[in-house]
Amino acid sequence: MKFSLAKVKLPSLVNSLLAVISAVLLTLSFPDFDLWFLAWFALIPLFFVINREKESFVKSFVLGWIFGTSFFFGTCWWLTFAPITYGGVPAMIAYPLLFGAALVAGLFPAIFGAIFSLLLKRFGTYASLFAPFIWMATEFLRFNLTGNNWNAIGYSQAFSGKSLQYASVGGVYLVGFLIILNNSFFIWLYQYLKKEFGEGIFASYIRFKLYTPFSYMIQNDDGMQKTVTGKQQLIIIALVFLPVPIGIMSILIGENHSPSKPLVPIPENTFVIAVQPNVPMSGLKYGEREKLRERHIQLAQNVITNSKFDEYAEEEANTYSKSEKFEKDKKFYSDLAVKNFQNAQKVVIFPESPMNFMYENDREFQEFIKDFAIKNNVSVLFNSAEPNLRGDNLYNSAVMINSSGEKVAQYDKIHLVPFGEYVPLPEPVARFVPSMVGNFQYGSEYDLLPFGDAKGGVMICFESHFPSLSREFVHNGADVLIEMTNDGYLGETPVLRQHLANAVFRAIETNRPVLRVTNVGVTAFINERGEVLDAAKPYTEDTRVWTISKSNANQTFYVKYGEWFAWLCSLVSLGLLSICSWKKEKKKEKFATAERC
Structure with missing residues (x-):
């Protein structure tokens, strides 16, 4: 039997456009657009058209592919900046290359679309x-197959100030789950009302809201009464008394948190001087x-010699002075902050940058x-290329x-950037491919x-994308996480805050502050609740001045059990696929038996 592409029916133009609309809405929920609330509704058009095309596995796959390709192209266009600006690659080549990468990443939403269509045929409304x-499950698959889960849907909520605390239980996947649940709820609602009450479903829904608490009888559009079953009564009452889906309610969590401060005048704290x-x-x-x-040193010394620190001390005084004796209190807290700073241990942090320091060989x-x-009595943390x-x-x-000028610690980056810091190809080939x-x-x-009495785990640039790294640091006793980053080669593009979004989740997942020092x-x-402060x-x-101290050593559920939720979703997905496959095989056996008879 010959296979012909000409016989493959593709989705209609209208359905394809609706898939693109979903991609655009989801793109707008990410930085730098920051319309994060759109993520809670963005996928409704996509789910709607997959439901419409559920009889065709191929069409559903293609719709997911169109969505995924459009989304990844729209949120990751900044990948063209470095090749165009520094590599001399013409835009007419750079953007098609990006489109090719987006096609690959788009395969994972395509897999979702195909599986979703199978489930719709097997389970119907539910x-x-x-x-x-x-x-x-498909997001988790993308991470495991490509080593990258950039802009997973949960990251859209990094700056919402809401719903993020769920990450301390199930990571970014649990936050994403709630977003998808909210989107799918509306599709389920549409399907249910259409199935149970036919045309005029939205008018019927309004009648439910008006009459259900008082009557078990609903009138059809022709005036005839329709008896509502017990199961339908429960569902309708749920729609009346729980009109806001679980996903919407979840974003209200954390509203009453007051932000912690990065600078607290406590003598035992270690002060960190972050240099940008x-x-x-x-x-x-x-x-x-x-x-x-020399400029690196000058920026740090401006703080150490108090010419810059006075500004921080005054800010701290304004924060802690709330009584009627404001000016007196303000001076007290300002003097206290300066005194503590002078006597405390201090660590100067220089970020990852093109300076290419080589401590061991220089x-x-x-x-x-x-x-x-030695001159400034400070420890110094910096990025360096060190020999094995x-x-x-x-x-x-x-x-x-340390403050005596001795090397006391070194962390070697574990997660390297493909084609940036290493070539992911066999050695004979890798030699001929530049990074x-x-x-x-x-x-x-x-x-x-x-860091004084505290211990810190360091994430170098792209490593803040890997929750397994921050989890392991906290397992080993880290009180704080430090991110040293250089995104300069990607320009003034959305990558700056998309990268920041990763660090926000690492702080919440581990319940540890993240000190992000960048070029x-x-x-x-970023405090333990994911609030971005003093940016x-x-x-x-x-420069910025912050303090760190020992944590209470508590570990979140996520730190203890890792990606348990992502694995759970994967197992449930496999179970659902098995049921679909079993049902299909059972139908084949029944048909074969009928033919023999």
Whole structure:
């Protein structure tokens, strides 16, 4: 039997446009549009057209593919910035390449569409309520197959200030589940009303809301009465008394939290001085590099010598002075903050940047950073390319120098960026394929760094995307998470805040603050509830002063059990597929038996 593409029927233009509309609405819920509430309704058009085309597995697959390709192209267009700006790749080549990548990523929503159509045929109306399990399973599949789950639907809520606390239980997948549940609820409602009451379903729904509490009889449009069964009564009453779906209600959680402050005048705290140096991404000559290195030091010293810290002390005084004796209290808290700062342990953090420090192999830089640490009585944490034990390759590392100028800790980046920091191809081939910044070696140890009495786990750039890393750090006793990032090569694009969204979830999942120190932005303190505080303006030179202390050592459900919810969704999805397959085989057997008879 020959297969012909000509015989494959594709979705109608109208249905395809509705899938694109869903993609546009979901894109608008992500940074930099930040219309996060749209995510709770964005997928209704997609679910509607898949339901309409449920008899065709291929059409449902294609609709999901159209949606996925449009969404990933719309939210990740910034991937073209570096090739065009720094690689000299023409836009007419860069964007088609991006489209190809979006086609690959779009296969996972396509798989969702195909499976969803099978469930709709098998389970009818109630299949819509299984959609959240299938969606989360395909997102989890994308992460496991590609090593990347960028812009999973849950991340759209990073700056909503709501619903995020569920991440401490089930991670970004549980937040995403609630979003999909809300979308699928409306499709289920539409299907149910259409099935039970035929045409005029929305008018019927309004009549339910008016009459159901007082009557078990509903009039059809022709004036005849229709008896409502017990099951229907329960469903209708639920619609009356619970008109707001679970997903909508969930976003109200956390409303009464008051934000914690990143700077608290407690003597035992360790002060962190975060430097955002705004190092340009274009090639730096030796003289320029030397000046920028000195500028790093100058920015930090402006804080250490109090010329900059006075501003922070005054802000803190304004925060803590709330009595009638405002000016007196303000001076007290300001003086206390300055005194504590002078006496406390301090750590200066320089971000990942194009400075390309090489501590182990650069004796001059060793003396330079040692002199700064001893002179100012501070520890220094910075990004450096460090050799492995054999000396034949380099790690992308975070190195800490104490106030005596001695190297006390090093973390080697575990999750490298494909084609950016390594080439994911066999060695003979990899030699001929260039990467953007080098071909680094993977780190393997979850080393913690000392921050006074506290311990910190470091995430270097892209690593904030991996919840398994932050979980392991907290398992090992981390009191705080530090992210050192350089997104400068991607320009002033949505990537800055899309990347920030990942760090927001890592803070909530682990119940640990994340201190985000970046080259160009967004440098910010993220507290345990995911609130982004004291953010620096992107693409400016700036510094921030924060404090950290030992945590209570409590571990969230998510830290203890990891991606249990994503695995649960995957198992449920496999179970549903098995039921569909079993039903199909049973029908075949019945048909074969009938033929023999």
